[in-house]
Amino acid sequence: MWAATCQGFIYTCGGTLKGRNGTIESPGFPYGYPNGANCTWVIVAEEGNRIQIIFQSFAVEEEYDFLSLYDGHPHPANFRTRLTGFQIPAPVTSTGSVFSLRLTSDFAVSAHGFKIYYEELQSSSCGNPGVPPKGILYGTRFNIGDKIRYSCVTGYVLDGHPQLTCVTNTGNTAVWDFPVPICRAEDTCGDTLRGSSGIISSPNFPSEYYNSADCTWTILADPGDTISIIFTDFQTEEKYDYLEVEGSEPPTICQSKTLKTLPASKLMPIPVPERLWLHIALDFVTDLPCSEGNTTILTVVDRFSRAVRFIVFPSLPTAFQTAETLFMQVFQIFGIPEDILSNKGPQFMPRVWSAFLERIGVTHISRFTSGYHLQSNG
Numbered sequence: 001m002w003a004a005t006c007q008g009f010i011y012t013c014g015g016t017l018k019g020r021n022g023t024i025e026s027p028g029f030p031y032g033y034p035n036g037a038n039c040t041w042v043i044v045a046e047e048g049n050r051i052q053i054i055f056q057s058f059a060v061e062e063e064y065d066f067l068s069l070y071d072g073h074p075h076p077a078n079f080r081t082r083l084t085g086f087q088i089p090a091p092v093t094s095t096g097s098v099f100s101l102r103l104t105s106d107f108a109v110s111a112h113g114f115k116i117y118y119e120e121l122q123s124s125s126c127g128n129p130g131v132p133p134k135g136i137l138y139g140t141r142f143n144i145g146d147k148i149r150y151s152c153v154t155g156y157v158l159d160g161h162p163q164l165t166c167v168t169n170t171g172n173t174a175v176w177d178f179p180v181p182i183c184r185a186e187d188t189c190g191d192t193l194r195g196s197s198g199i200i201s202s203p204n205f206p207s208e209y210y211n212s213a214d215c216t217w218t219i220l221a222d223p224g225d226t227i228s229i230i231f232t233d234f235q236t237e238e239k240y241d242y243l244e245v246e247g248s249e250p251p252t253i254c255q256s257k258t259l260k261t262l263p264a265s266k267l268m269p270i271p272v273p274e275r276l277w278l279h280i281a282l283d284f285v286t287d288l289p290c291s292e293g294n295t296t297i298l299t300v301v302d303r304f305s306r307a308v309r310f311i312v313f314p315s316l317p318t319a320f321q322t323a324e325t326l327f328m329q330v331f332q333i334f335g336i337p338e339d340i341l342s343n344k345g346p347q348f349m350p351r352v353w354s355a356f357l358e359r360i361g362v363t364h365i366s367r368f369t370s371g372y373h374l375q376s377n378g
C-alpha cells in the first residue's frame, strides 16, 4: 500500500489486487478524495485472462483531477486513457492479464471520487459492454455466441446496431462484433462529444438518414491532443449529400501545446490567501430541466474555504453577462479575486476579465494575471 500525507492527514491508497473480482474505491469515497492524491491500483489476473472494469460511480474535478488507465503495469508506454469529469464512463477491458489505474488530484477542489467493479474475463467472454445513457440492455450473458440487444427509453432513438454478437477475432479473443449504439433525443441530430473515444452515427443508422438533415458533431479533446476519425461505414447520396470535416484553427493548437507542457501532476502547496474569495472557480451547469425559466446554473466556489454561491440563468450567459453578474453578486460583496478558473474554453476567462475591466471603467492595462492554472478546465 502507498501512503501519503495531505494537510496533516495520513491516508493510504492504491495497492495490488488479485482475485476473480472485487471493487475499488477512491480514498474517502463518496465524501471526496484528498488533494495531492497519487494512488495506483494494479489488478493482476490469471495468465491468459483479461480484466474488465465497470464504473458504478464516477466524479472527479474535470480537467484537474484524473483517473489514468494503463493496459499493463503503470508505465507511460502502457498508457490507455485518462478519465475526468462527472459522467460514468463505459466499461473498459484490458488486452492482457494486468490492468492499472492511477488517481491524481491537484492542489484544490475535490469530488465524490469513484467506485469501480472489476472482474476477470476468460478468453471466451466478451464482458459486459455497458449501457449508453438513456439506453436499455437486454441480455445478461456475454460469452462467445451470445447475443444482446439495445433499445432506448421513450423520446430517444437508437443510432448504431441494435444487436451485438460476441464473436472470436483473428487473435482468438472474444469481442463484440459492433460498438455499443447510442441513444439520441428524437428529432435531433449532432452532438458534442468528449472522452478518449466514441461513436458517431448518422440519424437512424444503419437505416437511411432523413432528407434535409443538417447535423453537426463537435469532438473535444485535451489541449495538444489530436483527434483521429475512423470510418467503419460510409454511404451518402452522391453529389447531393455530404459530410464536411473541419479541424480547429492552428493558433488554438499552438497555444494549447505550450499549456500542455505545464507539470500537471506536480503537487503544489495551497497558498493561504489573505482573505476568502481570492481564488475562485466557476462551473457552468447547462441544459438543466427548465425551472422558473432558468436552465443554467453558475457555481462560484471559493477554492480555499469551498464556500459556494449558485447563480441561475435562463441560458448560457455571455462573457459580458458573466462579468456583470460576478461583479454584482460576488465581487461587490467579497472583493475582487486574484484568479478565476472556469470550465469553459480557454478564451472565456480573458473575455470575462476584459468585460469586467470595461465595466469598472479601466480602459488601459499593461498586464493582468490570468491565475494559477493557466489552462482552463473546459
Ligand SMILES: [Ca+2]
Pocket: 061, 064, 065, 105, 106, 107, 108, 109, 110
Ligand atoms: Ca482537484
